[in-house]
Amino acid sequence: MQIDRLRLTNFRQHELTEIELGAGLTGIIGPNGAGKTTLLEAIAWVMYGTKAARGAKDSIRRRGAPPRSKVEVEMEFTLGPRRYRVVRGLNSAELFQDGESTPIANSLDSVTDKITRLLGMSRDEFFNTYFTGQKELAVMAAMSAPERAQFLSRVLGYERIRAAQDRLKERRAGLRVRLDALQSGLPNEAILEEETARATERERAARDAELRSAALLASAEAKLAQVRPAWETIQRTRERAVALDTERRVLESRLASAREKAADLARQAAEAERARLELDGVRVQLAPLGALREEAARFDRLSAAYVAQRAAVAQLEEVRRRLTDLEASVARLPESGAADAARERVVDVRAQLAAASLEVEERRTAWVRDSQDARTKRQGLLDQYQDLKDQQQRIEAAGAGGACPTCTRPLGAEFDNVLGVLNRQLEEVLVNGNYFKQRIEQLKDEPPELDAADSRRIHLEQELSKAVAEQATLEAQAAEQRAAAAAMLQVKDRAAKLEVAAGVDATAYDPARHDKVRAGLRALEPMALRAQRVEPAAEQAAPLAARAADASNDVTALGNSVTALAQEFAAIGYTEAAFNALQLQEKDADRARRDAELAAVRARGESQAAAEATAAVQRRREDSAARRADAARTAADLMLHQELDRALTDLRTDLNQALRPELSELASGFVQDLTAGRYTELELDESYMATLLDDGDPKTVISGGEEDIANLALRLAISQMIAERAGQPLSLLVLDEIFGSLDEERRTAVVDLLRTLADRFPQVILITHIDAVRDGFDRVIRVGYDVARGVSTVRDEPLGGQDVAA
Numbered sequence: 001m002q003i004d005r006l007r008l009t010n011f012r013q014h015e016l017t018e019i020e021l022g023a024g025l026t027g028i029i030g031p032n033g034a035g036k037t038t039l040l041e042a043i044a045w046v047m048y049g050t051k052a053a054r055g056a057k058d059s060i061r062r063r064g065a066p067p068r069s070k071v072e073v074e075m076e077f078t079l080g081p082r083r084y085r086v087v088r089g090l091n092s093a094e095l096f097q098d099g100e101s102t103p104i105a106n107s108l109d110s111v112t113d114k115i116t117r118l119l120g121m122s123r124d125e126f127f128n129t130y131f132t133g134q135k136e137l138a139v140m141a142a143m144s145a146p147e148r149a150q151f152l153s154r155v156l157g158y159e160r161i162r163a164a165q166d167r168l169k170e171r172r173a174g175l176r177v178r179l180d181a182l183q184s185g186l187p188n189e190a191i192l193e194e195e196t197a198r199a200t201e202r203e204r205a206a207r208d209a210e211l212r213s214a215a216l217l218a219s220a221e222a223k224l225a226q227v228r229p230a231w232e233t234i235q236r237t238r239e240r241a242v243a244l245d246t247e248r249r250v251l252e253s254r255l256a257s258a259r260e261k262a263a264d265l266a267r268q269a270a271e272a273e274r275a276r277l278e279l280d281g282v283r284v285q286l287a288p289l290g291a292l293r294e295e296a297a298r299f300d301r302l303s304a305a306y307v308a309q310r311a312a313v314a315q316l317e318e319v320r321r322r323l324t325d326l327e328a329s330v331a332r333l334p335e336s337g338a339a340d341a342a343r344e345r346v347v348d349v350r351a352q353l354a355a356a357s358l359e360v361e362e363r364r365t366a367w368v369r370d371s372q373d374a375r376t377k378r379q380g381l382l383d384q385y386q387d388l389k390d391q392q393q394r395i396e397a398a399g400a401g402g403a404c405p406t407c408t409r410p411l412g413a414e415f416d417n418v419l420g421v422l423n424r425q426l427e428e429v430l431v432n433g434n435y436f437k438q439r440i441e442q443l444k445d446e447p448p449e450l451d452a453a454d455s456r457r458i459h460l461e462q463e464l465s466k467a468v469a470e471q472a473t474l475e476a477q478a479a480e481q482r483a484a485a486a487a488m489l490q491v492k493d494r495a496a497k498l499e500v501a502a503g504v505d506a507t508a509y510d511p512a513r514h515d516k517v518r519a520g521l522r523a524l525e526p527m528a529l530r531a532q533r534v535e536p537a538a539e540q541a542a543p544l545a546a547r548a549a550d551a552s553n554d555v556t557a558l559g560n561s562v563t564a565l566a567q568e569f570a571a572i573g574y575t576e577a578a579f580n581a582l583q584l585q586e587k588d589a590d591r592a593r594r595d596a597e598l599a600a601v602r603a604r605g606e607s608q609a610a611a612e613a614t615a616a617v618q619r620r621r622e623d624s625a626a627r628r629a630d631a632a633r634t635a636a637d638l639m640l641h642q643e644l645d646r647a648l649t650d651l652r653t654d655l656n657q658a659l660r661p662e663l664s665e666l667a668s669g670f671v672q673d674l675t676a677g678r679y680t681e682l683e684l685d686e687s688y689m690a691t692l693l694d695d696g697d698p699k700t701v702i703s704g705g706e707e708d709i710a711n712l713a714l715r716l717a718i719s720q721m722i723a724e725r726a727g728q729p730l731s732l733l734v735l736d737e738i739f740g741s742l743d744e745e746r747r748t749a750v751v752d753l754l755r756t757l758a759d760r761f762p763q764v765i766l767i768t769h770i771d772a773v774r775d776g777f778d779r780v781i782r783v784g785y786d787v788a789r790g791v792s793t794v795r796d797e798p799l800g801g802q803d804v805a806a
Helices: 036-048 108-119 123-127 145-155 159-184 189-285 289-332 337-398 414-442 448-502 511-539 541-572 576-674 704-725 744-759 771-776
Strands: 002-011 014-020 024-029 072-079 082-089 093-097 131-133 681-684 690-694 732-736 763-768 779-786 791-797
Touching: 002 036, 002 763, 014 036, 014 791, 024 036, 024 744, 024 771, 036 072, 036 082, 036 108, 036 123, 036 732, 036 763, 082 108, 093 108, 159 576, 189 511, 189 541, 189 576, 289 448, 289 511, 337 414, 337 448, 511 541, 576 681, 576 704, 576 744, 681 704, 690 704, 704 744, 732 744, 744 763, 744 771
Parallel strands: 024 763, 024 779, 131 732, 732 763
Antiparallel strands: 002 014, 002 072, 072 082, 082 093, 681 690, 779 791
16 A cells, blocks of 8 residues: 545644645654644544544534535545555544545445455554654563454454354354254154054055945935935925915005005095185185285385485484594694605604714624733743743753754753743833733723714714604504595595485385284284195095095005915915924935935045055155255264365464464564664563573573664564455555654664665655664655644755754
């Protein structure tokens, strides 16, 4: 793997950082806290997600970045023959291959899973082999012996053998369970032989019983055939007798109904005749009723006109009083122009209030801005003062013979000059700090101009409230005036109509004659109602007399029919005793046939069941033979899987035995190069603990720098072994601050060694704050920190220059 380009947007302290990387030894140099290791963290985050970053998800966003600003890391890398580009944000991720515009993975989890499969390593495995930091050099030393062996087996691919053994173990367990189930379910052969004999004897006996039942069924069917013709004949006779008797009963019922109907019709005909006679007498008395009704209708119309004329006179007087009241109300209301003047006053005051509010807002904004600016500048001076004070204390503690804490060069004659520059800078910071402190006190309270402007705004708000209230009152009165004018028009129109109605002539109406006509109608109306009630009955007198005669004829005809049916029933000669005797004979014969038939069915069922039992015993014998063969095959498969597990165990043992010597040999070569031949051998014991050998003897007590050399050599050996054994070349090696306890000679040896690894690790990136090793790099990337903006700065630095200002 080789990283080609890295771009950070609002990631930690990096606002917008882009680095082009390539082959060779690249040094990333800068002071502590400038953001060097953040570049390494960005690589981990873009590949493996939030679990590979420090802190929580929300802490990744750069401090000072807008709340909704984009947080993103983009990295391009080469893996084997393919090029990839991965882009990750807080809530999204995409992975592209070979410059295609469509991603091969497009979610947070899918991108992490795809990269893990491409590299064949988890985040911890990748960063414990190809990425090495000062605090991570002894990662294997912190593990137990089984953990170290498991770690090496996993990163070198030996765990695939264990995974295969686990699958073999699962398969063996399944085969063992299957074999036990097959063997436990095998039946006893002697029991199968006994069951076969019993099934054969049962089948023979069932066939004999089936033949006997068939003979009995034939005899019962012959007897039933002899009895059934007489039985069927008497059934037909009985059916005719029952039909005649039923028909006779129906006719008798109809005869009774006809008699009742004839009597009822005779009664109704008599009542209709009496109604006809009564109607003729009433009609003579009702002769004057029509004339009285016409005269009463004419008087009703004249009475309505008389009442309407009197009501119109009363309403006209009331309408005239209402018109007088409306005219007085309109005279009291103000003129319409007053409302227009009030509206113009509201518009003028509202414009003055808007201008005053704008002035207050501008003055308050200026005051708040000046106050915040003074506090921000004073805080920046406090931070600058503390930083300068720390530098002064470190230089004073180092003395003239000490080294510069920033560039590591001896101070010498520059000691006093450096202190003088720092003292002048401190005095200047104090002067500026006092100025801004006074400025903050001055701006603590609102200025008088702001108070005066705010008072004008409040006064105008009160004036606007009064003007709006006055406008509402005048507009309401104007609306009332318009409503009163409209009401006057309606009242005048109503008065004109009532004057016409009040002038109608109603003198033709005679109340006394009207009352006399009403009395005559009241006397005749009950007689008219009685005539209406009896008229329908009177009209039915003639039809009812004819229907009564027809009903009498129907009674005579039905009596004759009932007599004829009784004579025919007697001529048949049917008796219930003869029918019951033949019915008993037929039932006995039919019951005997059904019993014989049921016995035959049972015999056939037993014969079939016996045959099925014989077939079932045969199937059990065949199934037993098949299960025995299956058990034999399963036992053979189980033995094969056991042999494979033993072979894989032997293979893992051989690989682990060969791992320590090979890893020790690679690490020893790195130790010899790193110590310039001082130590030539690094030995790994059975628990994979590293020990330096001095002339063949273990060195039990070593310095911190020698321990770092040993651990670094072991890490480089592991990385080289992985690169050699991987299915695709992994050419990247990143070292972060590994010079912590090494002297200058050892640092130079490490850089020289890294340059010699170009054939095994074409891309080596070394992160350090030590500027003295820069001459050994093929390329230098300088990382600094802009205190004023609070962001990291990154730039390429020419190898010939010594610009340490960054």
